Amino acid sequence: MHDDNSHDQPRPASAGADRDPLARGESQPTGKPAVEFRDIDIFYGKFAAVRDFSLAIRKGSFVTLLGPSGCGKTTILRSIAGLVDITSGQISIGGKRVDDIPIYKRNIGLVFQNYALFPHKNVFDNVAFGLKYRNVPKPEIVRRVKKALDMVRLPGSETKLPSQLSGGQQQRIALARAIVFEPEVLLLDEPLSALDANMREDMRVEIKKIQRETGITAIFVTHDQEEALSMSDRIVVMNAGLIEQIGSPAQVYDQPATAFVANFLGKANMLPGSVTAMDGNMATIALASGHVVKAAAPKALTAGSAITVVVRPQKLTVGTAGAANRLSGRIVSTSYLGGNAVYEIDIGAGTPLRANTLIDGQPLREGETVDVCFDPLGCVLLDAQGVRIA
Amino acid sequence: MTKGWKLYDQRLAWVLVAPVLLLLTLLLLLPIAMMTVYTFFTFVTAGVESAVLTFDNWKEFLTDSYYHGFLWKTVRVGAITAVICAILGYFPAYFIWATTFKHKWLLLLLLIVPFWISFTIRTFSWIHILGEQGLINVVLIRLGVINEPLPMLYTEGAVIMGLLHFLLPYMILNVYVSLEGIDRTLIAAARSMGCTSAQAFREVTLPLSIPGLGAGLLLCFVLAAGSYVTPQLLGGSRDALFGNLIYDTIMGQLNWPMGATLSIVLFVLLGAAAAAYSRYMGLSQIMKGLSA
Ligand SMILES: Nc1ncnc2c1ncn2[C@@H]1O[C@H](COP(=O)(O)OP(=O)(O)OP(=O)(O)O)[C@@H](O)[C@H]1O
Ligand SMILES: [Mg+2]
Numbered sequence: 001m002h003d004d005n006s007h008d009q010p011r012p013a014s015a016g017a018d019r020d021p022l023a024r025g026e027s028q029p030t031g032k033p034a035v036e037f038r039d040i041d042i043f044y045g046k047f048a049a050v051r052d053f054s055l056a057i058r059k060g061s062f063v064t065l066l067g068p069s070g071c072g073k074t075t076i077l078r079s080i081a082g083l084v085d086i087t088s089g090q091i092s093i094g095g096k097r098v099d100d101i102p103i104y105k106r107n108i109g110l111v112f113q114n115y116a117l118f119p120h121k122n123v124f125d126n127v128a129f130g131l132k133y134r135n136v137p138k139p140e141i142v143r144r145v146k147k148a149l150d151m152v153r154l155p156g157s158e159t160k161l162p163s164q165l166s167g168g169q170q171q172r173i174a175l176a177r178a179i180v181f182e183p184e185v186l187l188l189d190e191p192l193s194a195l196d197a198n199m200r201e202d203m204r205v206e207i208k209k210i211q212r213e214t215g216i217t218a219i220f221v222t223h224d225q226e227e228a229l230s231m232s233d234r235i236v237v238m239n240a241g242l243i244e245q246i247g248s249p250a251q252v253y254d255q256p257a258t259a260f261v262a263n264f265l266g267k268a269n270m271l272p273g274s275v276t277a278m279d280g281n282m283a284t285i286a287l288a289s290g291h292v293v294k295a296a297a298p299k300a301l302t303a304g305s306a307i308t309v310v311v312r313p314q315k316l317t318v319g320t321a322g323a324a325n326r327l328s329g330r331i332v333s334t335s336y337l338g339g340n341a342v343y344e345i346d347i348g349a350g351t352p353l354r355a356n357t358l359i360d361g362q363p364l365r366e367g368e369t370v371d372v373c374f375d376p377l378g379c380v381l382l383d384a385q386g387v388r389i390a
Numbered sequence: 391m392t393k394g395w396k397l398y399d400q401r402l403a404w405v406l407v408a409p410v411l412l413l414l415t416l417l418l419l420l421p422i423a424m425m426t427v428y429t430f431f432t433f434v435t436a437g438v439e440s441a442v443l444t445f446d447n448w449k450e451f452l453t454d455s456y457y458h459g460f461l462w463k464t465v466r467v468g469a470i471t472a473v474i475c476a477i478l479g480y481f482p483a484y485f486i487w488a489t490t491f492k493h494k495w496l497l498l499l500l501l502i503v504p505f506w507i508s509f510t511i512r513t514f515s516w517i518h519i520l521g522e523q524g525l526i527n528v529v530l531i532r533l534g535v536i537n538e539p540l541p542m543l544y545t546e547g548a549v550i551m552g553l554l555h556f557l558l559p560y561m562i563l564n565v566y567v568s569l570e571g572i573d574r575t576l577i578a579a580a581r582s583m584g585c586t587s588a589q590a591f592r593e594v595t596l597p598l599s600i601p602g603l604g605a606g607l608l609l610c611f612v613l614a615a616g617s618y619v620t621p622q623l624l625g626g627s628r629d630a631l632f633g634n635l636i637y638d639t640i641m642g643q644l645n646w647p648m649g650a651t652l653s654i655v656l657f658v659l660l661g662a663a664a665a666a667y668s669r670y671m672g673l674s675q676i677m678k679g680l681s682a
Binding site: 078081082083103104105106108109110112114116118119120129130133134177181 | 573575576578579580581582583584585586589593594597598
């Protein structure tokens with residue numbers, strides 16, 4: 001469903017380059033997108049929180065806005081709900097422009113980071129809230145609240161007050177409250193960040209399951225890459241108010257469009273160097289650390305051009321005799337994680353390499369000298385501007 | 391063996407609290423106890439009482455409708471003042487809270503500016519506004535709207551006006567503080583689920599600010615019902631409140647036992663109102679704490 005390469009266009013190195021907004025979102029021409037942003041700019045006073053944001057979201061899909069704190073994720077989400085005014089551009093929901101539709105008439109379900117349950121209303125009244133303002137008859141309200149509570153696996157909790165529920169339960173009630181009136185879009189703003197780690201994983205699965213069962217279009221905001229990778233059909237990576245990359249989880253992880261994406265998702269190793277020779281599609285690269293490596297290049301590169309080789313920690317093999325690209329170094333730190341281990345290896349220049357490898361038994365000790373290898377096909381090349389060479 | 395730890399050291403706590411405790415005991419509890427004993431003394435003649443214990447004072451209070459009338463009037467004026475304060479005070483508090491004006495602190499400062507002027511002077515100022523030679527009457531007569539000055543001063547209305555002037559800031563501050571405690575995402579949530587801003591106010595803001603409104607009502611009621619200066623300065627003889635009655639009984643008739651009885655009555659009445667309220671407040675505070 002979501003392995004269509006045409007979505008995956010890297011951000012041009014310089015801002016302001018022309019591009020078709022639709023090409024960056026869903027390309028399927030069938031039906032109107034559930035939500036569509038065209039050239040959105042949002043300013044708080046003089047400060048540009050979001051610039052040049054264009055995205056089309058297919059009905060029923062689960063899209064995640066991923067980025068560091070302050071990059072404008074919440075701002076975008078709130079603009080859909082009408083809680084933030086857009087400065088320019090237009091937003092459509094279900095093909096209808098909503099710029100002039102007030103908040104309360106947009107049919108949108110919102111789940112907040114801090115749950116935002118009404119503390120003075122019991123679970124039933126909280127969940128029934130949206131139905132009450134849609135003139136749903138009372139027996140129907142009762143039926144639908146019950147169904148929503150069943151769905152979030154909290155049946156029979158109608159008469160409890162929010163304060164009598166745990167954090168995870170409160171968030172599930174918040175979810176029930178947001179989906180019970182069958183909104184056109186479900187917006188979730190870091191709904192899991194207030195929960196502890198175990199609960200978070202359960203809720204991740206649960207939210208995803210409910211989204212799939214109801215077929216609702218969901219826009220999910222997080223700064224947690226694991227959440228983004230595990231839940232999304234499509235990930236929008238944002239940085240400082242701009243979109244860095246749009247793609248499926250595998251695309252953004254394996255083919256990061258920019259240095260920022262490579263770094264933000266999974267802390268990739270960045271090895272700066274310059275091209276010394278091209279042999280077919282294989283580039284020979286002299287790294288700043290003094291090593292010479294080979295890497296597959298998607299197009300011919302001119303000798304002498306500056307380049308960055310991006311290698312995921314999982315793509316580095318440690319100790320075993322790999323075929324090509326052998327870098328020797330010394331282990332400076334070891335983190336034992338049970339089935340695998342993360343090593344930091346000093347190869348003699350700049351920041352140490354991070355390698356995450358499966359291990360059998362004891363991990364290697366700090367101070368040991370090891371060889372680190374990677375496959376010429378298992379890396380991504382970025383140009384001098386930090387944009388992926390495609 | 392481990393002991394539960396506390397935020398404070400027990401002995402240090404006593405030392406630090408002792409001065410206040412001592413003052414309260416000497417200047418509040420002891421006098422109240424003495425007053426209570428006095429209520430059972432026998433009134434002989436003006437300025438003279440004997441330590442012969444009797445229930446006469448209490449009997450007189452309980453049977454004489456003269457006192458009941460004063461009590462009722464005091465409660466009524468207190469209640470009217472508190473309710474008007476609530477109606478007038480809620481919206482200023484709401485707008486100070488809701489405004490996007492950058493210098494909110496200035497608005498809050500304006501609320502306490504009146505406290506910089508002596509309460510008695512502020513009360514006196516009404517004489518120059520409401521009196522026969524006061525601002526309103528002079529202007530109306532000059533304009534030819536009326537021929538005779540309107541009797542505004544020395545009425546119950548003037549007393550309530552003075553009390554409002556004195557108490558409104560307390561109401562506004564109480565409501566403001568409780569509004570400040572409301573999580574604004576709750577309002578965003580209500581709006582996103584289909585509420586207009588008026589409906590969101592009714593569903594979320596108003597119910598969650600009720601504790602502050604309640605605290606303001608209690609405070610205004612107790613301070614108004616216990617007031618003495620305002621009715622003395624702005625009210626006529628018929629507009630005296632219970633406090634003035636006590637003053638008259640003790641300082642005019644020199645009847646200490648009866649004065650003590652009336653004092654204890656007012657004290658118990660206002661204390662009971664405060665206790666009943668703080669019990670309710672206490673519960674709602676706990677609910678708020680749990681949901682935070
Ligand atoms: N009401 C506001 N007034 C002024 N600036 C704001 C306002 N709200 C947000 N900003 C600024 O806009 C930028 C984007 O904010 P936003 O809340 O969208 O970030 P975010 O990506 O959701 O971050 P986080 O992960 O911390 O929630 C931030 O730099 C923030 O300081
Ligand atoms: Mg945010």
